[in-house]
Amino acid sequence: MNASPPLVVVTLRPATVEDCKPVWLWRNDEETRRASFDPSPIDYATHQSWFLGSLDNARRKIYIVVAQGEPSGVVRLDIAARQATVSIHLAPERRGQGIGPAALRALADLASGELELAVLLASVKPDNHASLAAFRRAGFTASRAGPTVTLARDLREGKG
Numbered sequence: 001m002n003a004s005p006p007l008v009v010v011t012l013r014p015a016t017v018e019d020c021k022p023v024w025l026w027r028n029d030e031e032t033r034r035a036s037f038d039p040s041p042i043d044y045a046t047h048q049s050w051f052l053g054s055l056d057n058a059r060r061k062i063y064i065v066v067a068q069g070e071p072s073g074v075v076r077l078d079i080a081a082r083q084a085t086v087s088i089h090l091a092p093e094r095r096g097q098g099i100g101p102a103a104l105r106a107l108a109d110l111a112s113g114e115l116e117l118a119v120l121l122a123s124v125k126p127d128n129h130a131s132l133a134a135f136r137r138a139g140f141t142a143s144r145a146g147p148t149v150t151l152a153r154d155l156r157e158g159k160g
């Protein structure tokens with residue numbers, strides 16, 4: 001695993017209503033849509049209803065990625081039992097700086113700590129090299145299954 005250190009300090013904070021618009025803008029960015037399994041643009045009303053509903057959904061956790069004090073992207077967990085599916089997308093100008101792997105490592109710490117989860121999973125398109133590299137740098141292991149690559153990190157490893 002290539003574990004290059006982040007160039008910036010990265011933290012996560014729970015998303016709030018005020019984050020609705022920036023998350024929508026990041027989600028509708030062309031590269032993010034290309035990486036998504038549903039690449040169609042999302043209109044603001046649809047996003048707003050999904051986002052506000054998500055803030056009230058105990059099985060979904062949305063965190064804003066803060067790098068050098070600036071909101072720089074979003075990570076999400078969709079939780080089922082002690083397992084969660086991860087998604088991540090950063091602001092276009094914040095990519096390629098090691099922020100993604102640092103955010104995923106912070107998310108794994110949070111998931112194994114206060115959320116008491118056992119396993120994190122993500123599905124990535126095989127041609128999304130930036131995403132595959134970011135997950136690998138954050139300790140995820142890849143396996144190919146049909147048209148997607150599944151990345152997994154067992155959070156129990158290394159725990160007594």
Ligand SMILES: CC(C)(COP(=O)(O)OP(=O)(O)OC[C@H]1O[C@@H](n2cnc3c(N)ncnc32)[C@H](O)[C@@H]1OP(=O)(O)O)[C@@H](O)C(=O)NCCC(=O)NCCS
Nearest residue numbers: 032035088089090095096097098099100124130131133134
């Ligand atoms: C995928 C993503 C989360 C990775 O986070 P990141 O902070 O950009 O990751 P890194 O800085 O470690 O970069 C990973 C690789 O992508 C390259 N890269 C990604 N975006 C880049 C950019 N805009 N400019 C330059 N390089 C970029 C990096 O150089 C690096 O390449 P390497 O593995 O050959 O060294 C982020 O690029 C992103 O949000 N992309 C758009 C949405 C997306 O694809 N989400 C994931 C869906 S599964």
